[in-house]
Amino acid sequence: MSGRQEDIVICRCEEITLGEIREWIAKGYETFDELKRVLRVGMGPCQGRGCREMILREISAKTGAPMADIDPGTFRPPAKPVKLAVLAEGGDK
Amino acid sequence: MTLERTADVVVIGAGVQGCSIAYNLAKMGVKDVVVLEKGTICSGSTGRCGAGIRAQWGTEMNCRFGLAAVEKFEQLHEELGMDCGLNQSGYLMVAYKESEFDQLQKSMKLQNSLGIDTRVVSYSEAREICPGLAADDAVGFTFHNRDGHADPFLTTFAYMEAAKRLGVTFHRFTEVTDVKTVSGRIAGVVTNRGEIDAPVVVNAAGGYSQIIANMAGVRIPNFSERHEIIITEPVEPGVCPPMLMSFSGNYYIQQRPHGSIIGGCSPEGHPEDYEMGSSWDFLEMMSRTFIKLLPRTKGVRVVRQWSGLYNMTPDRQPILCEADNVKGFFLSCGYSGHGFMFGPISGELLTQLIIGQEPWIPIDMLHYSRFERGELLVEPAVV
Numbered sequence: 001m002s003g004r005q006e007d008i009v010i011c012r013c014e015e016i017t018l019g020e021i022r023e024w025i026a027k028g029y030e031t032f033d034e035l036k037r038v039l040r041v042g043m044g045p046c047q048g049r050g051c052r053e054m055i056l057r058e059i060s061a062k063t064g065a066p067m068a069d070i071d072p073g074t075f076r077p078p079a080k081p082v083k084l085a086v087l088a089e090g091g092d093k
Numbered sequence: 094m095t096l097e098r099t100a101d102v103v104v105i106g107a108g109v110q111g112c113s114i115a116y117n118l119a120k121m122g123v124k125d126v127v128v129l130e131k132g133t134i135c136s137g138s139t140g141r142c143g144a145g146i147r148a149q150w151g152t153e154m155n156c157r158f159g160l161a162a163v164e165k166f167e168q169l170h171e172e173l174g175m176d177c178g179l180n181q182s183g184y185l186m187v188a189y190k191e192s193e194f195d196q197l198q199k200s201m202k203l204q205n206s207l208g209i210d211t212r213v214v215s216y217s218e219a220r221e222i223c224p225g226l227a228a229d230d231a232v233g234f235t236f237h238n239r240d241g242h243a244d245p246f247l248t249t250f251a252y253m254e255a256a257k258r259l260g261v262t263f264h265r266f267t268e269v270t271d272v273k274t275v276s277g278r279i280a281g282v283v284t285n286r287g288e289i290d291a292p293v294v295v296n297a298a299g300g301y302s303q304i305i306a307n308m309a310g311v312r313i314p315n316f317s318e319r320h321e322i323i324i325t326e327p328v329e330p331g332v333c334p335p336m337l338m339s340f341s342g343n344y345y346i347q348q349r350p351h352g353s354i355i356g357g358c359s360p361e362g363h364p365e366d367y368e369m370g371s372s373w374d375f376l377e378m379m380s381r382t383f384i385k386l387l388p389r390t391k392g393v394r395v396v397r398q399w400s401g402l403y404n405m406t407p408d409r410q411p412i413l414c415e416a417d418n419v420k421g422f423f424l425s426c427g428y429s430g431h432g433f434m435f436g437p438i439s440g441e442l443l444t445q446l447i448i449g450q451e452p453w454i455p456i457d458m459l460h461y462s463r464f465e466r467g468e469l470l471v472e473p474a475v476v
Contacts, residue, residue, distance in 0.1 A: 084394070
């Protein structure tokens, strides 16, 4: 594999690398929600489907807490992105 | 990190208010400042807000706060050493009724007299400022180009990081369960992780500030109100660069620099609430507002909805003072939806009060005793 591991893009929606995630975990941003707020990871169209598990693993590696004990952060509606025009039609039809 | 047994100042709440107060105290040379946060930094109202910053207000107090805050935000990244995501694309106020437009113009005269260069703009000029706008049913518009929005997360973290460099300690997951007083003076706080004795305690607990005040035996009329909001996927910039805001239209909508569009409104019936859930009704109603106001967003997808608490006061202006009956207990709360934008200035003014200086913008009228005296400072310009 070419390139440094740190350059691997973990959050593809917001283009955040493994290196950036490690850097901010080291600064004390040790929960998924804090990393989300500072780096926008998990805030793009995929809502963390791509990056959440990998980020939780990094938190686990740094803090020593087992994966099962790490707060995965808040899951918010809608479950998948929906067009405004579709939502605006509502449930009357 | 173990909890200190004593501190010079304990700040309750690590939203923008708490972090700004802690930073300003440390900057002014106060030692042993400890910030307690029941969740994580910026997990309450600040991190859930609409991110707007404006000087277009309807009372002199708010205009002065708003302008001073805008000026702070303009140099904040330099002062704090971190980008705060400032985007000064202005606030475009939209009036749909003659009476509303009259009020906007009245406020504009007040703003102009205080050095805020708000002006009336035509519909065609409004469409140059906001290319996606459809508002041919509007009566008039006002615009102030130094208004805009910033990133609430980055701003709060920037304050926290700068405060830490000056020696301030932050404790996450530390909830205040009681406030200790001894014969009319503050004595400290009790938390889920132990007690801290302190001669000064600051209530910056946002949506929970009335609960904290109660613990100290201080009665304030604040209540918390749930407001909802949505954000879209990022699209090309330039759809809605300014904050579009209307009181009768009941909306605020802006596009973040990275392309996502954010929008919210006031809840019907203004229910008192500590719940921060999301409703289908809001999603549907707000989506209708989006496509009416910005028709080109029809095919844009909503990626997320959430909510946060407005900490309301009867006149929708904050409480910023020392308690009468509990010396050493200071309050910075009740911002009624504007705590983020005022954070940089209120933190500085409260710090001046705490260290015995005269706040450079007078804040005596923001004491909660105004409610008992019936001297309300009602702000008309709130969504």
